[in-house]
Amino acid sequence: DDKSAGGSIEVAPTLADVSGSKAKFNEYRDIEDGLYGAVRLWKETDTFFFNFQADDILYDTQSYRVHGGDYGRYKFNLFYDEIPHNLTYDAKTFYSGAGTANLTYSGANLVNVVPSTDTSTWNTFDYEVDRKNQGAGLRLDLLKPLYMDVSFKQEKREGIKPAGLAPGTTGGSSALELPEPVDYVTDNLKAEIGYSLDPIFASVSYLYSKFENDNDNLFFRHTVSANSDAFTLAPDNDYYKFAFKGGAKLPMSSTLNLNAGRSVAETSVGLFSSFLDTNGATTTTTSYVLSDSVFDGKVVTTNYDVILTGNPLSFLHGKLFYKFYEKENKSDEITHTRVLAGLDPFHNHLFGYEKDTYGGEIGIKLPANFTLTPSYKHVKTERHRGDLPVSKDDIYGIAARWSGLDFLTVRAGYERLERSSDWQQLTLVTGTQATANAIEPFIRRFDAAPLDQDTYKLSLDISPTDNLGIGLGYQHKKSEYTDTILGLRDDETDIFDVSADYTLGKVTLAGYFSYEKTDQFQFQRRFTSAAAANPLTDTTVGDGHYNWQINEENISYDYGLSAEVALVPDKWRIKAQFDHVNSNGTLDFTLYESIPTDFTNDTVDQANWDDYRKDSLQLKAIYDINKNLVSTFGYAYEKYKYSDAALDNYRYFFSNTSLTATNYLTGAYKDQSYEANVFFATMKYSF
């Protein structure tokens, strides 16, 4: 085909019938009744190529891309695309002003006027956030081996997402869910200049990113007063990073690879010195004298890496590496002194960390197409954190691969992670230190806690004939938090996968199945005062201090089958695809005392823990009318059924025994189940 220009135009009338949650159905899509369109144009000359592609024109998922250039000399691109994220339609709030930064409600502006609990009078809105990305890039290779790459991207994010807060003084008083406005703009500029000629590579790059939020705060009228309070939103920030990357090929088939970078993230935020208490008033306990009314935040990261690889002998391949990463927190320390005399001042804790990683691996080729790769990695993390300031990971691994038969490749691997951590007594920023002294010795937070972890992997790729491929995989991971009394103690995962594809003449079949089971064991303590916090020695019944535990289990599986049949070669094709996803989670509680009235240790369990099943079917008949015209007729069906203990039988407000203890929700993530039938046709004309 010697064409130097061409393109295609595609139109797709679509009918969609959706019952249930249209938001979940279209979580990242925009499928509705209408006419979808796509256009592609291209041109090639001896010195230039050009492509234009437009998809889902005028829909919430629309995208437009242009790229072109001259191969090996320069390339450019321009793009615009949209990504919707729909969470919940027809959410409700008694506030007016959803989507703005000022929420209020009608009624006399008098203290203790309770907002309406008649949800039929509440205002509706949609939880959805749309991302609109646009940008351009230019790559120049005119001065090879030098190159330059410059790109710019702007993302606008608009919509509403759920926020929640406690509109009082003390923890646990009540919950208030609010529509949070999202009006973000992020500008990213990246420039890179490099030299790339075998055996040397070197580049320097600069990334600048500016995030701007139109709304610094969300103001809302307190639920029991006419006063307005503020909920702080994501702050504007500036970020930049300089980086160097380099590599060189050395004698004995070895390479030296270097990476270094330094970044700075900064923000400046005006601070509030008070908040409203449970009764919607500012008091001396909710007011502070601040050491500075503006918080200047600054976080600096520094990283460098060295990787040495070598292939000194034909049967030996090795890698040694060292990595350093440091996050320094140079933000302001703001001292808060409560106006109410007698309460200690406190300040924000500045968190930073430093991570040193080194290790290596050796790949050894053995006879009979057998390869063995032992490896070792050590990670030391030092954190500016009170409970577990230092942890050390030793990770031993071995991977084996055997491909002794043309039709079979077997891979197996084992990895052992041993984490030791230095524990120390946490000193509180503010609060009752005696409580920390009593309970913290038993708590090891799982992100940094001492841990023994074993991971096993096995996979087989089998292709007995050219037209048949089968893949089998199994993974087992067991994590045991060895020093933990309170918190996550055990975490175990088993995964089994199988996939296959087969072609026989005009028929192509493919399928997959995956099964995953996870089990977590968590041991906790409920207590009301430091005096009775010891979970190992407390045997007093009925004092409100007791231990409890959860065995959490999640079983998920999914499978899919697809078939493509060329009924009449180059004329009629039929495609069918069916996918099924299923997940079932349960929480098995054991409370060692204080089982709620009317419940037992068998009935307090949660049977529906993010349970769902989804069935998707798509059928397509494709008819090549002639060389230029292709038509498709299709039908898609999707059914999603979701059930969760935290969302079933949803209530917008509850516990309204007193004005100050009423919880108000908006319906975020409520009723996610749906069923959809979609009929579509496409007509594509190529020229």
Add this chain to the structure above:
Amino acid sequence: PATGAGAPVPCADCHDQATASFNSSYHAKAWKGANGCQSCHGPTDQHLNKEQSKQTIISFSKDGGRSAKERAAQCLTCHGSSNHVAFWETSKHKSAGMACDSCHTGHSNLPKNLKKPQSELCYSCHKDIRSQANRQSHHPIREGKVSCSDCHDPHGGFGNKMIKADSVNELCFKCHADKRGPYMWEHPPVEENCMICHTAHGSNHTKLLTRKGPNLCQSCHDWTQHPGGPYTAAGNFTEPTPAKQMIARNCLNCHNNVHGSNGPGVRGLRFVR
């Protein structure tokens, strides 16, 4: 046209489908007829004159008898100076015995000369990731709005899991700049690694959480009063007094600003403003 470099070689006489696919490929477009089959498949004298087997040319077939290193070397003849493969030697894919032709083919007309559309290609080895991407909470990979290579560099680099950043958080903040702060009141695990609470590819739990709250939060936060309480079926919406720590968005019903806060005093410290 797919003929041999130098003296024309009639490859198409026997390999009509292969030459047809090559002629519609990006390689053919980029080369504009300058190179032919021998550029990649090597001299054809023995293949044409003596034994017409895959072993007598440089074949990229599984039964072609060429090692991964030999096959990769053939590609690197032209692409060895490309900055995109500058760190291939550091790659986990290289360690696993893969070569360029494990993912690419010179005959492809797909972007980046891939053998299959990107996510399908990656899933063919990373089967567990396909399963995760199918789950109810996921990045829009299935919908075609996010691709594996947005976050990972399959050709190697310096990030763990071959991510395109020097730390997980730096990678996440590229799209989630609103989480970058810096905040006055920080949540240390959030600042250290997003993956402590989230998973990247898909989860059964909303917001790509590794576990659902309140259990996830309570794994670290056991304290007097409500942080240490068991939130059981007795706190569901079906009960007369639901537990606000259990229903709806559980802990986030109040502690929404878990990624950091600039809120006033203890309200900011506890991430409730």
